[in-house]
Amino acid sequence: MAQVLEFRLPDLGEGLTEAEIVRWLVEVGDVVAVDQPVVEVETAKAMVDVPCPYAGVVTARFGEEGSELPVGSPLITVAVGAPASDPDSDAGTEGSGNVLVGYGTTEAPARRRRVRREQQVPVPVNGRSAAPEVVEGPVPVISPLVRRLARENGLDLRELTGSGPDGLILRADVEYALRAAASPGRPAPALTPETTVASPATASPTPAGTRVPLKGVRGAVADKLSRSRSEIPDATCWVDADATELMRARAAMNGAGGPKISLLALLARICTAALARFPELNSTVDTAAREIVRLDAVHLGFAAQTERGLVVPVVKDAHARDAESLSAEFARLTEAARTGTLTPAELTGGTFTLNNYGVFGVDGSTPIINHPEAAMLGVGRIIPKPWVHEGELAVRQVVQLSLTFDHRVCDGGTAGGFLRYVADCVEQPAVLLRTL
Structure with missing residues (x-):
């Protein structure tokens, strides 16, 4: 006798309360194995596959592709122990009882038992479409x-x-x-x-326009930025720096063989060294307790623009990594952001953000702090500019650096000291040798 079990959209963690169904991976009547992904969903954090903890035959699906479901609402029902025409069916296997979003918890899922949606492919016959x-x-x-x-x-x-x-x-x-x-x-x-x-003829004279739903990544970004603006009294300071020597140092590193070192990794290494000197900026404010919490580890977020919008992957324990390790982790997280495979854990827990908006061809910006962090370092484009170098006018590679900070955690002297140290390291990379 088959037992019908209901699988509900699991708690996706990190305050996520809903998800949009992007694509169903099973049909009603399909045989599924334990921990086989059954639906692809998009949350405010990432695109993930949701595995089912039961093995059996799918008897119902809830929600159409493109619709949003709250956490805890039914996703599918599975008849466990139901007879299956396929002798290789796993339909009587007990469920794992575990759902780890985006990953399976046992071996690879069994192959599909039914033909999935079909694709119509035109076949040319004698040069004409058939x-x-x-x-x-x-x-x-x-x-x-x-x-x-x-x-x-x-x-x-x-x-x-x-x-x-x-x-x-x-x-x-x-x-x-x-x-x-x-x-x-x-x-x-x-x-x-x-x-x-378009406005109907009988309605108010509101002009025709385009409505973009604030949901998914865009909705989460809107909520976080609004909260940051309403809670954090931020201020911004900036400075121009001569990055010529930093660019030369990077070229020398990469010319020596081995994995290539990215400019972002060098800037991140400078950030972690500066935060070691000015730990006030690696903190958060507990408004309920009226306390500033200074954090031991530096989990460095960096802004990445994708088709789905702006996301901020986090390099965990950036303070314990060298430039080579940072380069590899930046590359891995950037590729995951591009393909939409970042996990919620890789998008949360940041303590400080590095925003390289120079990739958009701009010099400066006054960004909004990534709540609940306390500061963000902005880096503009590096371009040739006239610069007084060793008492003479020369063409140098110049960059504008900015620091937006929560004025509750420190005063302008601390913020200025942090930014000046970053600029000194950019202009004279040998300054970093003191902390290596």
Whole structure:
């Protein structure tokens, strides 16, 4: 006798209360193994696969792709112990009882027992397109954002032939199809996964515009920045620095062989050395207890722009890493951010943020502190500028550095001392030898 068990959206941790269903990985009637991912969801922190703790036959799914579910709401029901036509079925196996978001807790999941959604691939015959041929497998799409773009505009991805490697459907493929569908006789404007809202004739004279839902990553960023602005009395100081010697030092390091050292890693190493001298800036404020909590470890966050928006991965124990280790960790986290595979643990727990907005081609900024941290170091672009060097005018590689800090944790003297030390290390990297 089969027992039907209900699997609910698990607590995703770090204050996350809801998730958006991006893609179902199982259909009703599929046989699932213990810890097999059953749905891909997007939280305010990351894109993760949710594994099911039961083995059996899926009897129901709750929620459509694109809908949001609160933590604790039903995801699927599974008939445990149900008979299966496949003799290799694991459907009687007891559940693990564990759900670790984004990872399995046992061996790899069993293969799917049913054919997944089919892809229609046109097959050319004598140079002309023939009836579509049915091919097993999911429609290959470069990212969930592209899938959402098609879904929100009513486009069936199975009717497209991707221009990417191995038929991968790119955003350009979807936008081209949408333009063609909108106006066969003339080009249509590019569409985005947003809803254009026009004011009805009988409504108030609100102009037509585009409404973008504040949810997912964008919603989480909005909430955190609003809280930071309302709670933290911040101030910003800045200084120009001659980065010529730092660039030369990096070139010498990379010319000596071995793994390449990134500029971001060198700036991070300077940050951790400065925080060792000015620990007030590696702290947080406990407003309920009216206490400043100075933190022992430096968990360094860094801003990374992705298709899903701005995320801040965290390099744990940055103070204990050398430049080579920092380079490797920055590269790993940046790639995970680009592919949307960062885990909640990799996006939380930061104590200080390094914001390299110079990659956007700008010199300066006054960023909002990443609550509940107490400070953020900003780095602008490094470009040739006239500079007085050793008493003479010369062309040097100049960068603007800024420090935004919580004025509750320190005064301007401490903030200025921190920033001046960072600038000294940028101008004379040998200053760092004192702390190595």
